[in-house]
Amino acid sequence: MNLPIFKLEDYLATREFSAPYMFCASDMETHTMSELLAMADEECQQLWNTLDFRYTETTGHPLLRQDISQMYADSITSEHVLCFAGAEEGIFCAAQSLLTPEDHAIVAVPCYQSLAAIPGSLCETTPIHLHPENQWQLDVxxxxxxxxxxxxxxxxxxxxxxxxxxxDSATQHALVELARANDIYIFSDEVYRLLEVNDQDRLEPIANVYEKGLSLGVMSKSLGLPGLRIGWIATQEKAVLHQCSQMKHYLTICNSAPSEILSMMALRAREQILERNRQLMRTNLRQLEEFFESYADRFEWVRPQGGCTGFPELKMGGMTIDTFADQLLDQEGVVILPASVYDLESNHFRVSFGRSHMPEALSRFQRFVDGL
Ligand SMILES: Cc1ncc(COP(=O)(O)O)c(C=O)c1O
Known part of the structure; x- marks a missing residue:
């Protein structure tokens, strides 16, 4: 295996658990165990109370896979779903299962590093660079x-x-048609699906609309439950899932038994969880937008349409974003993610608006900027 240092995770590892204000978290505000248990339906309560700690099924608890499949079209049944330890393991297994040194992969960047690095460790890859001048849009x-x-x-x-x-869905459609015409798989990381700023902008999962599409989902992001470490791939291509499960035998073997049941509780109560999360995300985003409007001489940004992260650019001449990020952390205890972790030389940085303490992080950020 030939993987580079995971710059983003490495950067966060030394800050995320010690700094008071994570202003670049990639997940939504979480829930506590007691809140989740209070959401459980009768069946989940029964499963929880009688749970033991044997190995679980490699593919994932049958009821969990059934609950997941219900978030997709009828063509996706529980047999078209494979569970993983988070989304990360899904990316790893899918790339390992699909790619050999003779193959070639195309990946839109910047991106979560695994999406580029894991394929890149297996075969030649071509990055498609997204640009702010083009509203970061994908050029099909x-x-x-x-x-x-x-x-x-x-x-x-x-x-x-x-x-x-x-x-938009026309672009998704064009990409699917292009892939279909060339017999190419599409791996679609949809971990932020259901967290669109406008519900009408929600895309169909790729597994619904493309026979060679793999939809990556997870409990971590929109639902805010990353500590459960439950993710999945849904696809019409059962053979690919089978290959992925062979890979999983060498990794985690199976999912954590308590996490499977807790995930079922959350998925069955997802409308309640998502409602709270979307409200928090939209309120925070409005506040962030007001900030960037009034500081337009110092920052430029493209307004996010979904998920809980944005990627503004620092426009203050003479200061690199790395220095800015270090001083911000020192003085205000606020963590942002500079573009260098995405291998970019620009002064962009990731901020997030999924956490309830965002207003406090933003006011510290503002105080720091005012003091410069
Ligand atoms: C786009 C994207 N995909 C996948 C992952 C990995 O998710 P997980 O922590 O659930 O494995 C992340 C985590 O930040 C992410 O941002």
């Missing part, structure tokens, strides 16, 4: 130009981390 014509005879996989992520942008 560019994807078309980059396709080679051996292109096997295209990796995308919408709503997008870090920019918070979305593509």
């Amino acid at each position: 014509e560019e994807v078309k130009r980059r396709i080679r005879p051996n292109t096997k996989l295209i990796l995308i992520n919408y709503p997008h981390n870090p920019t918070g942008t979305l593509i």
Whole structure:
């Protein structure tokens, strides 16, 4: 294996658990155990109270897979769902299952590093660079130009981390048609799905609309339950899931038994959880937007359309975003994520608006900027 240092996780590892204000968290505000247990329906309560600690099924608890499948079209049944330890393991297994050194993959960047690094450790990859001048939008014509005879996989992520942008359904459709015409898989990281700023912008899961589409989902982001470490891939291609499960035998083997039941509780109560989370995200985003409007001489940003992260650019001449981030942390205890962790040389940085303490983090951020 030939993987580079995971810059983003490495950067966060030394800050996330010690700094008071995570102003770049990639997940929504969480819930406590007692809150989650209070949401449980009768069946889940029964499963919880009689739970033991044997190994669980590699593919995931049958009822959990059934609950997950119900978030997709009828063509996706529990047999079209494979559970993983978070989304991360899903990315790893899918790339390992699909790609060989003879293949080629295309990935939109910037992105969550695994989406580029894991394919990149297995075969040649071509990055498609998203640009702020173009509202970070995906150029399907560019994807078309980059396709080679051996292109096997295209990796995308919408709503997008870090920019918070979305593509529209016409673009999704064009991408699917392009992939279909060239017999290419699409791995669609949909961990922020259901957290769109406007509900009508929500895209169909790729697994619904493309027979070679893999939809990546997780409890971590929109639902705010990353500590459960439960993710999944849904796809019409059962053979790919089978290969992924073979890979999983070498990794976590199976999911954590308590997490499976807790995930079922949360998924069955997802409308309640999402309602709270969307409200918090939208309120925070309005506040953030007001800030960037009044500080437009110092920052430029593209308004997010979904997820809980945005990617503004620092426009204060003479200061790099790395220095800015270090001083902000020292003086105010606020963590942001500089573009260098995404291998970008620009002065962009990730901020987030999913946590209840965002207003406090923002006011400290503002105080720091005012003091410069
Ligand atoms: C876009 C994206 N995909 C996947 C992951 C991995 O998620 P998990 O922590 O659930 O494994 C992350 C985590 O930040 C992410 O932002």
